[in-house]
Amino acid sequence: xxxxxxxxxHLIKEKRETATLKCYPIxxxxxxxxxxxxxxxxPQFLISFYEKMQSDKGSIPDRFSAQQFSDYHSELNMSSxxxxxxxxxxxxxxxxGPNEQFFGPGTRLTxx
Amino acid sequence: xxxxxQDPGPLSVPEGAIVSLNCTYSNSAxxxxxxxxxxxxxGPELLMYTYSSGNKEDGRFTAQVDKxxxxxSLFIRDSQPSxxxxxxxxxxAIQGGSEKLVFGKGTKLTVNP
Numbered sequence: 714x715x716x717x718x719x720x721x722x723h724l725i726k727e728k729r730e731t732a733t734l735k736c737y738p739i740x741x742x743x744x745x746x747x748x749x750x751x752x753x754x755x756p757q758f759l760i761s762f763y764e765k766m767q768s769d770k771g772s773i774p775d776r777f778s779a780q781q782f783s784d785y786h787s788e789l790n791m792s793s794x795x796x797x798x799x800x801x802x803x804x805x806x807x808x809x810g811p812n813e814q815f816f817g818p819g820t821r822l823t824x825x
Numbered sequence: 826x827x828x829x830x831q832d833p834g835p836l837s838v839p840e841g842a843i844v845s846l847n848c849t850y851s852n853s854a855x856x857x858x859x860x861x862x863x864x865x866x867x868g869p870e871l872l873m874y875t876y877s878s879g880n881k882e883d884g885r886f887t888a889q890v891d892k893x894x895x896x897x898s899l900f901i902r903d904s905q906p907s908x909x910x911x912x913x914x915x916x917x918a919i920q921g922g923s924e925k926l927v928f929g930k931g932t933k934l935t936v937n938p
Contacts, residue, residue, distance in 0.1 A: 717868075741837050746925060755913060756869065769923030803868055805926075811876070812857045812924040816868035820935035 715740055715778040717806050719815030728792050730767040734820045738806030744768070746814060747779060750801040762787055762809045816822045828852045831914055831929025833871075840938050844901040848914035848929045851895065855916040857924065858890050863911045863931065873899065904936045912923045 718737040726732050744763045748756035758771035762781035781787045785793050801821050805814040829906045831848045832840040836919040857876050861869035875881045889898040
């Protein structure tokens with residue numbers, strides 16, 4: 714079965730640079746969630762989209778923005794990167810019905 | 826205090842043992858309860874999903890929810906070395922359609938052959 718696709722899988726950036734992470738949800742899933750997982754930490758909710766509209770916002774810095782496109786893929790844009798932004802970034806998608814969120818493999822961002 | 830508390834372990838058991846993993850929570854608005862398995866450097870994999878008090882069984886896995894005590898458990902029977910991973914409990918409320926997940930810290934499990 715098709716799963717959530719994230720790209721790139723690994724990303725290395727310098728401080729103050731920008732990064733764009735992409736997420737392609739499971740086909741026919743209309744809701745996308747972004748989570749950040751620091752080393753040894755649990756995933757923390759950043760932001761979510763339903764039908765291309767932002768549906769909720771968590772502890773996402775103002776330096777980050779995101780959107781969901783007409784094909785339901787989503788992009789997380791991160792600017793003025795800081796060392797503390799180094800983490801695994803997961804995208805999860807869900808369809809209509811139960812709140813079963815399926816996670817992608819993640820993007821490992823390293824800020825040097 | 827975190828909304829979801831989970832003993833991080835680590836937990837080490839012999840192959841074939843019954844494993845019990847637990848989480849407690851404080852937010853009575855949580856209605857959906859999930860268990861995820863995460864291998865090192867991989868994405869969380871959904872194992873079990875429940876939305877009511879009681880037990881739900883799927884193969885060697887049983888999820889138990891006690892809303893009155895705000896306590897959930899995951900039992901793994903006949904544990905295998907391939908079950909070695911970090912197990913995360915997660916919960917969500919119904920809030921304007923978002924239903925973001927709030928995770929526990931995760932319990933690292935090692936099943937020794």
